[in-house]
Amino acid sequence: MAFNSKFIAHTAAVAFSATALYSVTAVAQQATSSGEVRRVNAEAGKITIQHGAIPELDLTAMTLVYKIDPALLSGIQPGDKVKFTAKRDGGDYVVVAISK
Numbered sequence: 001m002a003f004n005s006k007f008i009a010h011t012a013a014v015a016f017s018a019t020a021l022y023s024v025t026a027v028a029q030q031a032t033s034s035g036e037v038r039r040v041n042a043e044a045g046k047i048t049i050q051h052g053a054i055p056e057l058d059l060t061a062m063t064l065v066y067k068i069d070p071a072l073l074s075g076i077q078p079g080d081k082v083k084f085t086a087k088r089d090g091g092d093y094v095v096v097a098i099s100k
Helices: 005-026
Strands: 030-041 046-051 062-068 081-089 092-099
Touching: 046 092, 062 081
Parallel strands: 062 092
Antiparallel strands: 030 046, 030 081, 046 062, 081 092
């Protein structure tokens, strides 16, 4: 079976498009927002934050429990107004930076 140049070019374009689509969806999502700390559980590495919508993470306004490195929790307590950066890591949401 002989392949013509149009068929080869079309096949290459389809393969490139599929690869580009996969690459975009594989990128980790991250966003910065602000909210109010509701709970802190340093032992479990968790923080509960009430915040507005975070479109980059497909989150509506809510109160959500995030995973967090306990080292980031120094000086953070319930009632604090904070600015934080969070990312989606698989099925979890993780705070990677936080400040008052």
